[in-house]
Amino acid sequence: RADGNYDGWGLHVWGDAAHPTDWAKPLQPVRTDPYGAVFEVPLTEGASSLSYIVHKGDEKDLPTDQALDLKADGHEVWLLSGREEYLLPQPAGSAAAVDLTTSKAVWIDRNTVAWNGSEGAASTQLLASRTGSVTAEDGRLTGADQQWLRLTKSALTDAQKAKFPHLKEYTAWSVDPRDRDRVREALRGQVVASQRTATGALLAATGVQTAGVLDDLYADRAAGADLGPVFRHGRPTLSVWAPTAQDVKLEIGDRTVRMRRDDASGVWSVTGPKSWKGKPYRYAVKVWAPSAGEVVTNKVTDPYSLALTTDSERSLVVDLDDRSLAPRGWEHYRKPEAVPLRDAQIQELHIRDFSVADPTADADHRGTYLAFTDEKSDGSKHLRELAEAGTSYVHLLPAFDIATVPEKKSEQTTPDCDLAAYPADSEKQQECVTKAAAKDAFNWGYDPYHYTVPEGSYATDPDGTERTVEFRKMVKALNDDGLRVVMDVVYNHTAASGQAKTSVLDRIVPGYYQRLLADGTVASSTCCANTATENAMMGKLVVDSVVTWAKEYKVDGFRFDLMGHHPKANILAVRKALDELTLAKDGVDGKKVILYGEGWNFGEVADDARFVQATQKNMAGTGIATFSDRARDAVRGGGPFDEDPGVQGFASGLYTDPNSSKANGTEAEQKARLLHYQDLIKVGLTGNLAGYTFTDTDGKEVKGSEVDYNGAPAGYAAAPGDALAYADAHDNESLFDALAFKLPKDTSADDRARMQVLAMATATLSQGPALSQAGTDLLRSKSLDRNSFDSGDWFNALHWNCADGNGFGRGLPPAADNQDKWPYAKPLLGTVRVGCPQIDGASAAYRDLLRIRSGEKDFSLATAARVQSRLSFPLSGKDETPGVITMSLGDLVVVFNATPERREQRVGAAA
16 A cells, blocks of 8 residues: 555455455454565465455445456465556566566576466477577567477476575476477577467566576586686687687687687687787677677677786786796795684785885885885885784785776876865865776775786786786785785676676676576676676686686685675685695695685575575585674674664773763663673684583573574684684774774773774684784774775875874765764864874784784684683673673683773682
């Protein structure tokens, strides 16, 4: 109902209703939800129709009696008040039922199509058109060259339901054995699923999703294919997987060369002369493109590119083993000793942030890979100090080729304002930065264009292979400074899909590499065009790309963005492929490459809807870590999406140093929440172990898995190293900014620094790996920006010298993601200040934490049993001091005091 008022409205039912109603006592709704009132009507056995009237007393919603045809319309219909036609389901033959812009049928293997079409259909078939000529006009399908593949109603097998769990309720249709020899050819053009009445009238028609059948037909043979440019005896072979393409040509230099199709694998390839080396190329792929509704010829770069021209206009024929691409000493230098994942202390760093504002870096190197080779720069000196104290890895935000930054410096814009001249709480800085953002040199980089080529904007010359050489120089320089290198990889989505210019995969095999929803649209729960890593060849691309980075660029670890959108099997396949790399054969010991990622559970894949995901709980025990948000939220307070950013936590004054925010609740509520937060932090200190037992603040003995985190188990890890601890990262507010929102406004500069160190300590001194955003030890601020992905150098640049400040008070953060917080931010930006004593002091304290963490063996317990026996919380229980956590670890005692006062904790002598 448009007015949303359902009081007094009921349903009068008769006919095949199991319990016909009296007019005065209509059936009442079983519930009312945001869509309206819901009626459930028991039916007689074998019911075929239901007569009904929606009414309120003697007021009828419709003037005439209504009848539901259960066979034609099914057992669920949606009604709009005053409208006789059903909102859902759409009637057969209607515009919604005949819609070739959708793809609601799913071809899952060579013999089976899953589709919930019309129950009243007399025949169901696939129509294939090589020219893409099938169209819907006036309730009819027309097309000059359509061929039919007959379908017979069947049922999904248990194996099919297990492989495609999101389709388990779908109706199955089997391809007629007489037509199965035409399946491969049908897939190389337009495919439409249709249903008709006994008289031939069209009931329903839709496009067809084909990833499943393509895997069934081609994946086994294509799995072993060497795709992209491969050199043998100096001659390059170029190969691309394009099983649905009608033709593929290679455009190389000023020539066009035909490619040969292998019918078993769907791979097109061509071998050229040695003179092709270094030449630019792209593919011309003739293929049916559902998003365009026609057969197109796409001029597209190689998804397996190893090098590119500027702005990714062309791929380059490159052999990464070419000695000219190896910097001096690349072949045989000594890497820092590998640190097991459970002991990893990680600095998360953006390549441009690192040096763009560092006046001690070579001016030509600022913002580039080569800045890491400037040994005397403040940034390099700081990284070496961290390495000497115990930092073992630098995690680089995306450094593969991205779609959102112009690679020519001459085409990059800069803010056309004197940003430093504006007040600390002004709107002007963000106005100027936002105007330049679309074409400036900054972006976090979560916009994949080509997965296995270094980004050109970080190179001194983006055209050609200089980026390859300079990336390798960066890796070697970091290794020489005592730091191993982790790459942030983003295989869960692409920058674009369909026919967009920056769409690569989807213009070669349309509809295959992107994950499709029930209607055939591309899922975008990741923020962009989701990839279908459950499909064999997308999964292969992930594995092949990671192996290339590890082998050819000596990358020591990988952080998977939104790893929960990957199948667990895909991430384990990456692990297996890396484990097979050896120093003797490949120049790298793959077993020492670490893996971790974001195991969040959301979107169309949530709760293992399509496959067993690589989520927090599912990855436990695999040796692949997931970020743990449990202790993070408890330490900071609240969550990243709170309406009021003043919600406090353990390290931001909850109960013990309250601010003025009403969102924190009463004093009693604050105390209760703080004590629960302390239990969450204790679980975090164990490495988030599910089976670890301790006494909680209610005095009960509980396991880590029995401590509640927003309705989920706090503890999910099987062993130390399954969970990665952190207090801040590149996304959401920096730790300093979060504390600025949450600590009382009159908190002194010294106390702000102390609480920052305390928050960092909860991660650094936990079992398992810990990550810190670069600059957090320097009280790094982004001027309260919660999402600085496109906020330019002004808000993102690191300041290594305390005399340059910490980045706070550089204006109100960009409005797009922060304007709702401006009323909270404006009073802070002009008043909160820290200086060199606090910045240098916090950094020194963090280095002390690293020395303790790396120097005491009990912070590196290898098993859950060892953690249970060596780590305890002796004062945990009903009498625990709010704001204080006391941890006993072997012969060590660690006290985390988050209160504003000195606290005395009495602990018995160690056994």
